[in-house]
Amino acid sequence: MKLFRFRGGVHPESHKEAGDKAIEVLPLPAKLYVPVQQHIGAPAETEVQIGNKVLKGQLLAHSQGAISAPIHAPSSGTVIDITEHTAPHPSGLGVRTVIIETDGEDSWVDGLKTINPFELNTEEISARVGAAGIVGLGGATFPSAVKLNLGLTYPISTLIINGGECEPYLTCDDRLMQERPDELIDGIRIMLHALKAKQALIAIEDNKPTAIERMKVAANLFDNVTVTVVPSRYPMGSEKQMVQTLTGLEIPAGKLSADLGVIVHNVGTAFAVRTALRQGRPLVSRIVTVGGGAISSARNLEVPLGTLVSEVFEHCGGFNEDPARILMGGPMMGQLLPHTNVPIVKGSSGVIALTKKEVAINQARPCIRCGSCIASCPCGLLPLEMAARAKSGELQGAVDYGLMDCISCGSCSYVCPSHIPLVQYFNYAKGELAARRRHKQKADETRKLADIKIQRLEKEEQAKQEAAARRKAEREAKKKQQEAASA
Amino acid sequence: MIIAIMSLSLLGLGLGVMLGLAGRYLKVEQDPIVIEIEAMLPGSQCGQCGFPGCAPAAEALAEGSASVTLCPPGGRLLAEELAAKLGVTADFSGMDEDEPSLAAVSESTCIGCTRCFKVCPTDAIMGAPKQIHTVFKEACTGCKACVEVCPTECLQMHPIKVTLGTWSWPKPALAA
């Protein structure tokens, strides 16, 4: 199949040591910390109370609104607390978390139905995917049911299954494709059926030869599922760049890939869809790669959601040296964790502990306008100009240079010889603009409320005056009557 | 030499006349800046700036008779924006470094006197005589007018806490 090239991109060292390590099941932890927000959109609302006994897969919190996802119990046990616990987020802020003390039984909830998904229509499949709490497991965590429903409003010709995994260290998708190819193909075909798409392309980077082979064998049985090998270049796994590579078309600004007739889903999501539709089981665990130079032994684990990162590291033998940074995700777009007392959530593709040598970021120097950032940007932006404007507070200027088209992939920061934290400038600018928008919205609301109050007071004043005038008129009329009567 | 003097003088005269004519016939009548400034102010007409509303405050700012730091609900951000718009430098050190805050009624000490909701510019307090009052957080602008009139001091300002939804990245802290 003809492939196209996307601009820019970088080649970080892949560090795929865990690629040879088969998926291990993590022994059940004593406590699970399940946040109600593990997805893009509105947080889920808790249904259980402290003291409730729950079974594995039982609904803990239901979704709120159109863009949301429910949360299920990752194992059986008792709800011992529902409180704010640190979220796996660089801010260190808390998130409402359901804390479950596991009873060791790991017993599934009753009533899980196994059905033939190919007898269901799009809405039924999406409803089950939504009810199972499935979100984009590549890390974006967008509710998958919403994406599958796009098949109703857009004509979809191609489903792209993202097996890119371009981030260094991460190998969870690689192992999934190596070890469970048949289940994956099944999940892919279910999605194809839901989207009513004509074909599925499984895009796998060329640094995963075993996965390519196994998936090819499994896909061979079906005409409409093909494996496509793509060059390994970061950020190949980004949706915009993946679509461009496979179709030669760019997703127009402000539009979706569905506008091109294409939907992209991660391999992990396909697996979760299969589990939900064939076995009726909601999303309660995921594959996580543990890696980094500070970890004694890198490996891939199947982890129940809500397991603390500290327990995951402990299982892997702890640190062999003091890590410089602990990240959730890969080194390019992963999030720095404030400490390890945070839970694994739906979007945790990996937890890596990097040494100072691997981080290799020096003190920032002034920009020398070398243009390396421009050459590496896959979106055709001018990072040096955007960062200079973000730094001096000229946020609208940064937007004019294309800030809102930035996917925050980090290629520019990766190559900058002056080690300038370009992406943090963009994140700051985007956040500041959002805060100002909220501020302005509040100001507009306030103005409306103030106007309403002024009008209310004026109306009251008017009513008072009318009432006074009426009473005066009545008094006059009465006086006249009395005068007429006495006359 | 005479020619040089004559020509330069004529040039100066001619340009001066053109400037005078332009100043008269191309003059901008109304000052649009007052309208722009008023749009920037919170619009809650709370009166904390000392002016009877946001419109008079905007006029005073445009004239230059009021300081850009006059608006507490607008905070430091507004002061900086006004300073930028008017092209003045201002000393922001006097501004309250308080984070934005919202009022809340401490229900155990409220006596239902109704003084607070009468002064609230956005009708954010709901209550009736002898009934416990409550503040609608979404409508509260943090102008503190209610706190000042409450006889039992049951109305307090609470800083708005940052949540995961409202948190944003700070600028990178660099030596450069």
Add this chain to the structure above:
Amino acid sequence: MNQQVSNPLSGPHTHGKEDTPKIMRLVLLALTPATAFGIYQFGWPALFLWLITILSCIIFEAFSLWLARKPILSYIGDGSAILTGWLLAMTLPPWAPWWIGVLGGAIAIILGKQVFGGVGQNIFNPAMLARVALLISFPVQMTLWVNPLPMFSAMAPGFVDGLLITLKGFSIDAYSGASVMGHVKTEISNGATLTAALSQTYDNTALALGFVNGSLGETSALLILLGGLYLMRKKIISWHIPVAMIVSTALLATIMHSIDPEHYADALFHVMSGGLILGAFFIATDLVTSPNTKTGQLIFGAGCGLLVYVIRTWGGYPEGVAFAVMLMNAVVPLIDHYVRPRIYGHARSGKTLQYSEKKLARVQQAGED
């Protein structure tokens, strides 16, 4: 437990091998062969001038950083002051007095770089700014060229004599000679034909290999070229500016030479002599003062080449590289404003991309095959 982190770090949390000091070091490395040859050609005075220029740049940089209260060692450590001094020294007459080097360093660093805000903020190439300022202020000292006297040869001044030459000056009649370009220009303006002028002074090989007089960087075109190619190989500079500049000058020279061969020198002469190759590979390609985008760089290079030819042929000075580069530096912000890459998902005009039905259908068809 939910303590807000005071200074969170955003990704990416790893970095490539690129580093500013490394870039500067590679450029210095690329300059070394030509510099060493030039110093050998012109002897000890050249060495001292080179050292003094670089030292003065470092000292003025340290002074400016101290005034600006910036960390001195880490900023000087990036090597940009050394590079500026080195390049400036390459364009000075090799036997110029010591104060030319010192003054040049001061102008380059303070006026050319620090007053703009330090490294990365200057509009004009600092070395060229200094050279032009010196040329205009001290035309005599800046056009006193000497014939090459290889170090350790019979007539060449020794260590002490060399030091004295740099510190005190030298007897003009004993050593000096006109540079090739200067000689040709003077002869032509006196009415001589090109053939006559050239026959007295040069042959192509000598120009290429560097056995002619001129500044340190103007002599061996070949060694400079090798250094420039090395930089391109190491991806420090790209081919756009050097090629655009050289081709542009060569093209104009060819056109004019074919119109009037006796009064306009041919392309090879222009490319090989003077500072064109040094300018094309090391000066115009200065990262800070050249355009951001590749297309912009082509425009910039072409403009430099055009101006070099115009100034050399019709201008008052025999060499035009410094003026040409500075004039184009002034245009760079304009080039950068108008020449921008197309953003993903947008058309060139900036509007959202619109695909035709035909194109969309073709993609869907391709999938089915």
